[in-house]
Amino acid sequence: xxxxxxxxxxxxxxxxxxxxxxxxxxxxxxxxxxxxxxxxxxxxxxxxxxxxxxxxxxxxxxxxxxxxxxxxxxxxxxxxxxxxxxxxxxxxxxxxxxxxxxxxxxxxxxxxxxxxxxxxxxxxxxxxxxxxxxxxxxxxxxxxxxxxxxxxxxxxxxxxxxxxxxxxxxxxxxxxxxxxxxxxxxxxxxxxxxxxxxxxxxxxxxxxxxxxxxxxxxxxxxxxxxxxxxxxxxxxxxxxxxxxxxxxxxxxxxxxxxxxxxxxxxxxxxxxxxxxxxxxxxxxxxxxxxxxxxxxxxxxxxxxxxxxxxxxxxxxxxxxxxxxxxxxxxxxxxxxxxxxxxxxxxxxxxxxxxxxxxxxxxxxxxxxxxxxxxxxxxxxxxxxxxxxx
Amino acid sequence: xxxxxxxxxxxxxxxxxxxxxxxxxxxxxxxxxxxxxxxxxxxxxxxxxxxxxxxxxxxxxxxxxxxxxxxxxxxxxxxxxxxxxxxxxxxxxxxxxxxxxxxxxxxxxxxxxxxxxxxxxx
Ligand SMILES: Cc1ncc(COP(=O)(O)O)c(C=O)c1O
Ligand SMILES: [Zn+2]
Numbered sequence: 001x002x003x004x005x006x007x008x009x010x011x012x013x014x015x016x017x018x019x020x021x022x023x024x025x026x027x028x029x030x031x032x033x034x035x036x037x038x039x040x041x042x043x044x045x046x047x048x049x050x051x052x053x054x055x056x057x058x059x060x061x062x063x064x065x066x067x068x069x070x071x072x073x074x075x076x077x078x079x080x081x082x083x084x085x086x087x088x089x090x091x092x093x094x095x096x097x098x099x100x101x102x103x104x105x106x107x108x109x110x111x112x113x114x115x116x117x118x119x120x121x122x123x124x125x126x127x128x129x130x131x132x133x134x135x136x137x138x139x140x141x142x143x144x145x146x147x148x149x150x151x152x153x154x155x156x157x158x159x160x161x162x163x164x165x166x167x168x169x170x171x172x173x174x175x176x177x178x179x180x181x182x183x184x185x186x187x188x189x190x191x192x193x194x195x196x197x198x199x200x201x202x203x204x205x206x207x208x209x210x211x212x213x214x215x216x217x218x219x220x221x222x223x224x225x226x227x228x229x230x231x232x233x234x235x236x237x238x239x240x241x242x243x244x245x246x247x248x249x250x251x252x253x254x255x256x257x258x259x260x261x262x263x264x265x266x267x268x269x270x271x272x273x274x275x276x277x278x279x280x281x282x283x284x285x286x287x288x289x290x291x292x293x294x295x296x297x298x299x300x301x302x303x304x305x306x307x308x309x310x311x312x313x314x315x316x317x318x319x320x321x322x323x324x325x326x327x328x329x330x331x332x333x334x335x336x337x338x339x340x341x342x343x344x345x346x347x348x349x350x351x352x353x354x355x356x357x358x359x360x361x362x363x364x365x366x367x368x369x370x371x372x373x374x375x376x377x378x379x380x381x382x383x384x385x386x387x388x389x
Numbered sequence: 390x391x392x393x394x395x396x397x398x399x400x401x402x403x404x405x406x407x408x409x410x411x412x413x414x415x416x417x418x419x420x421x422x423x424x425x426x427x428x429x430x431x432x433x434x435x436x437x438x439x440x441x442x443x444x445x446x447x448x449x450x451x452x453x454x455x456x457x458x459x460x461x462x463x464x465x466x467x468x469x470x471x472x473x474x475x476x477x478x479x480x481x482x483x484x485x486x487x488x489x490x491x492x493x494x495x496x497x498x499x500x501x502x503x504x505x506x507x508x509x510x511x
Contacts, residue, residue, distance in 0.1 A: 304423065306447035310391075310399065324423035325447030325492060332423065343420035344445070380405035382416065382427040382443040 003316045004362045008202075008294060008355030009151055009179060010320055014245070015204035015252050015356070022206065022245045033238055034229065043240050050247025054211050057250040058177070058196065059187040066212045066233045067243050071178040071199030074212040075102035077233065078174040078195040081220030082143045083110050086172070090140030094171075096120045096128045096147070096157075097338035102197075103145050103176055104334070120146075125287035126153045126339040130161040137169045144173050148191070149180035152322060152335040152351060153286030154295025156184060163192030172218060178202055178210075182253035183261060183292050194218045200242065204356065205249030209242035264354050265293035267363050271352060272296050274367040279374055283345060285336060296352040299336075299345035300374050302381040308350050311373045317366055322349040344383060394482045395452040402451050404441045404458035411441075412509070415501025422491040424450040428457070428498040432506050437461050437469055442495065449484050449492035453477045457495035466503055472496050 005013075014022070025046065031039030033047045048062075055065045068074045083093060095107045097119045104119075111117040118136045120128055128146055137144075144166045149156045159175050166173035174195035177186050182203040188196060196213035200206055212233065214220060226235030276282060281301040300308065305321030312319055320326070322333030324347060336346040352366070378384055391399065411429035418425040424446035431439035440461045442454040457477050461469045474496045478484045484493055 302445065304444075304446050304450070307399075307451060310448045314400070323447065325449070325488075328487065330422070330487060330491060332421075347420065347423045347445075380402070380443045381445045382425055383445045 001316045002365065003318075004365060005318045005357060006352045006354055006362070006366070007318045007320050009154075009351065009353035011201045011207065012204045012355055013357070014206060015249060017252060018205055018245045018248045021248045022241060025241055025244050029240070029244075033240060034227065046244050046247075047238060047240055050243045050250075053247040053250040054198065057181065057186070057254055058198070058213060059189060060213050061216065063231075064188070064213055064216060066214060066230045067238060067246075068210045068212055068230075068234050069236075069239065070201075070208055070210040071100075071176070071197050072102040072210075073234070074197040074199070074210045075100065075176055076106050077212050077220060077223055078197060079103055079106040079110065079143070079145060080223055081233075082172050082174065082195065083115055084221040085219045086142040087115075090138075090142040091115045092118070092138050092141040094118045094120065094133060094136050094141060094144045096122060098122050098126050098128075098150055098152075098155075098335045099145065099147050100151055100176055100178070103147065103174075107145070122338050124340050125290070126150055126155040126285075126335060127287060127290070128157050128162070130158050130165055133162050134165045134169075137165070137171060141169065141171050144171055145175070146173075147176040147179075148186065149177075149184065149292050150286070150335060151179045152333055153297050153339070154179070154292035154353075155286045156180065156290045156292065159191050159193070167192060179292060182257065183294060188213060188215070195220070200246035200249055203249045203253045206242045206245040209239050209246045211246070260356065261293050264356075264358070267358055267360060268294055268296050268352075268354050270360065271354070271363045271366065274363070275370065278367060278371045285339070285341065285349060292353075294354045296354075297349065298352075299341065299349045301345065301348060302383040303348050303374055303377040305347055305349050307377055308348075308373060311377075312350075312366075312370070315369045315373075317369070320351045322351070323347040390485055391448055391452070392482050395448065395484065398452035398455040398481065399448045402455040404455065404462070405443065406441050407443060408439055408441050411502075413502040413504070413506030415498045415503070415505055417494045417498045417501060418446070418450075418491070423447065424492050424494065426450055426454050426494055426498045428454070428495070428502045430461075430499070430502045430506060432466060432503075435465050437464050437466070440499070442498070447488070447492050449488035450494075452481055453484070453493050453495040454498075456480050457499055461499055466506070470500060470503055472499060
């Protein structure tokens, strides 16, 4: 059966060049980069190269990159680390209702342990209003954390405006760029962030490795204690193989940025256009323009998302859904709920995220099977006729 | 995630649709949990001559509605009232643990439909 992966925001396959380098390194480089002998020095050389490549990906300095065990870990260090390091200065944190759980739940945990957190609402597109950020800033606000692009809807936040506001009020600013990096420009000076989260496995690198960008001079408290690796921000012997793969992925992301994103955006636009034309009562979720070039996120009225996901899977098409039934927590998507989407449309949501291996034929195949699947479920949905989109 | 029996009922759900002149209709579930299931019954001489269902729901909801109609069809009202959500899940050779609550509500919808029928008998 034909297999089409359209869930690149969940994770990506390794780029062939990443596989080639990692295979070579796996065979030939095993030293501990902290060791002083030649084995250690060789590993350190590879580690440094990777650090430079990740720094180049976002226009940062070599020494501003701290490798972590993934995006979740970098988010946790950014949120808890900043809160703990600056608790004497204040106890107030501002974030948004649509953050990834790595930020959202970290903030919620802080709110239970003496900090105060403002969860900003978003508009119908999932967008944060910078004016509202400004309004919520207090004299004891120490951190603002707003993601660059949303992992579900692909909506891109006005990060430059928000970081300016943060700077004016002398508040640290963190932005999760896990989904945006490699897909839209991410430059530390343009974004103006103090802390940035990156993850390798969303850009064709290996899983379980990520990075925290920390602007020079910004102080965060470590969460792990031990050997003092990553300049004490993240103790533990480095995942050299993963980091080296991440470095290669970063290099490729820079090299292929224009050509790949232009290509994928064309496919994505074709998909959106086709779905809206071929299927009635469909809503495009997220911002119509300010969205990631690879993201198409729909709600199909009267139909439940897990059923759509399963039926697409039986046709070889891999997507994800924001419905309660499709999540292990049985909670409907907090992102779509915060964007004010009616419950029915949250449960009827399906995310297509495209990437390197997708072709025009893939999109046309999806467009040839999806209308029939939606139609079939609608034929026995008790909701048909009750409400409209 | 789902076993082959569940997938079979998901792919080819039995007895879907409405019964336009149904003797009883029962609907359970709500949009906050994500599954809605509606059962229609036709009762002739105390027996369920026809049972149909509609659902807005996940794979488990689709399959349990389908299995329920198979279990209930031809039964007397008394027998049908004894079918439980658990019976439906067992007939499906089991559902994933997280699906046992929200999505497994077909028997409840059937009981509601039969109560609806009963209330019309008086
Ligand atoms: C926006 C965002 N932040 C953080 C993460 C977590 O990254 P990781 O899977 O590397 O821990 C993800 C991945 O799903 C994400 O999409
Ligand atoms: Zn369900």
